[in-house]
Amino acid sequence: MVKIFDTTLRDGEQTPGVSLTPEEKLIIARQLDKLGVNVIEAGFPVSSKGEFESVRAIANEGLTATVCGLSRIIKNDIDRCLDADVGMVHVFVSTSDIQIAHTIKKSREEIVADSIKAVEYVKDHGVLCLFSAMDATRTPPAFLREIFTAVEGAGADIINIPDTVGVMAPSAFHRLVKEVCSYMNILVDVHCHNDFGLAVANSLAAVEAGAREVQVTVNGLGERAGNANLAETVMSLHSIYGAKTSIRTQYLVETARLVERLTETRIPINAPIVGDNAFSHESGIHSHGVIERSDTFEPGIMTPEMVGHRRRIVLGKHTGRHAVKKVLEEAGYHPTEDQLQEILRRIKELGDKGKQVTDADLQTIAEVVLGEIAKGEQALVLKEVAVMTGNTITPTATVRALFRGEEKVLANIGVGPVDAAVKAVREILGQDSLIRVRDFRIEAITGGSDALAEVVIGVEDTEGRKVSARSAREDIVMASVEALVSAINRLLLLEERTSK
Structure with missing residues (x-):
């Protein structure tokens, strides 16, 4: 079983231009719970009064998922998480040389000592503790091992390996995660950024290497190029790897569209799994194939119904007669072979002019060719x-x-x-x-x-x-x-x- 840690409401909201109201965050949290995620990272409570109130409202909503708050290894941060009634505190600290030198400006010894104190403080209050070594993929392996084993000894429940700036190749990330798993006795989690488009690939490589929790966001939202996409990660785990998660996949499209609407961040039409074109076909060969049998030009191991989507035949200059006939029959038209060929010719003519062939175009063409223009309808x-x-x-x-x-x-x-x-x-x-x-x-x-x-x-x-x-x-x-x-x-x- 691979656990799904969703950070749409924390890292996802850090997407430039995205700002959610407390009411919108609560709506998304309810949907994530319906979807079946294991952990909802609701926000960074110390950052503002509104953020604190939002996290507390989600924590007190009675959700099945564990509600998590983010915190630096600072007592005041942790207190704000605890005051917000979260069930998990996610403490983090920079561990790479470049971030230590230019942000926190402390020695490694001080960082380890402060991390131990933070974890112990969280555990003294009876809630789960997740510890992140920020910029882990640019941290010297020896120091990474030192701080991870130290926080495990302090009582951390989960350690997280973040690829904070998205620079790891999947093969290298696999080696790193495998090494960390070899010396850790607690759950290993990963958080991958998408700067090179490798966030999902790295998350999957981490699961191959032994990680049993992945951090994701709906529609891949997040800082810069975003985080590992929830739908892509989950469906790859289910359909390609045969792994199990708690996600109710039939709600993936529903969830993606809700987040799209509330964040006003459009899903690309060619986005895998949830995009409008994910199960759409225009090419004559492809359309003919999926009409006869869907897995001729679709994965087969993943169907539109599995994710709450629908298969769609799109008309255009690449369309073949089988697709046109199928779409016409679904709309209640039954042309003869000659009429079908004439309708197809007119569709291709419209497509050659660079036009999208809409459903209304098809209806008009069909009714003209069939001689049954029905204004009265x-x-x-x-x-x-x-x-x-x-x-x-x-x-x-x-x-x-x-x-x-x-x-x-x-x-x-x-x-x-x-x-x-x-x-x-x-x-x-x-x-x-x-x-x-x-x-x-x-x-x-x-x-x-x-x-x-x-x-x-x-x-x-x-x-x-x-x-x-x-x-x-x-x-x-x-x-x-x-x-x-x-x-x-x-x-x-x-x-x-x-x-x-």
Whole structure:
């Protein structure tokens, strides 16, 4: 069993530009507990009053996971962790020559003595103690052994080997961890940074070498290039190494998207495991293969269902007829072979122009080719949009539309006119407002101040069905609303057809 120590709320929040409110940190902590992590490092209590209150709230939430607070080897730091009611105190000190010389400026003897006192103080208060030798991978091995054995003797429960600046190659880290495990009798933990993109590889190498706890963050957040990515580390352990963790993997995508939303740090579309494209296929050969059998062009040992994702066939210039037929049938269209070839030709023509082929594009093409344009099937019909904005006016949008035959007029405010208009449209949907915007892109496709803007919007329902649509206008607000309405209509129609 490999334990998962999550530091999203501590090291992850140190991501430049990320700052979470206490309420947001509590929401993430609950989700991490639902996910099944063993330890939640909730923060650095001594750093601010708000941080202290946040850590204490999480510690008193009654979570299954152990809640941990970070502390230097300083009594006041430790006291703030203890006052926050944490179940584990994570004490750390710099041990590399460069950090000793330029940060704490103490002798090695003083560092060892202070570390022993800190660990003993934590243990005297009856909580778990994790000790980190910061910058361990640039610390002389003899000194690393000296301080690790000293804190073990003082009662530390876990020692952590941090690759603080992310400079270790996996083979070298394997050797280091194996050596440390050979002389330690307590749990060995690792904390890997991603400066060279090796944080996950180093974490896995450490497990191979004997470490039984890894520190990770959701979406790989953290200082500089971040930390070892939770989803990538866990799924590699489960699917490649056959190792066990306590993680409920079906919540990985759900957790990643929650953290993405609260930190406002986008997940790259090609991110492994949780990215939108992780189980998406456009190439004709690939699409044909996964339609016949998913493990032809997917790992097989990891499926989208295992992580809470969905497989998606994406249309474009590389698409083959099998993929188009599959997507059309799922949407309720049944073209003849000749009609299918014509639809495919038009899709490729659109793709050759550098355009993303949206679901609305496919619907329009299919309905034109099949001769069944169905305007009457639109659940939401846009009638009028009006916006107010300015230096002293909160951006406000009023939308008039027919929804399922009933005229509605609703207004809303937002951070800008587009945001306000989108919110007003979603409010018109009422109970159907569970449909959420997953993708929003604006591109100027002509020059000048009156440039034609193309807006592509993707929406998703609670079942994970995704639909996208586009609109192009000189008015960005109108283009955004039209694209959103088109996508919503497409999704509602898809829901109706698939439920029959």
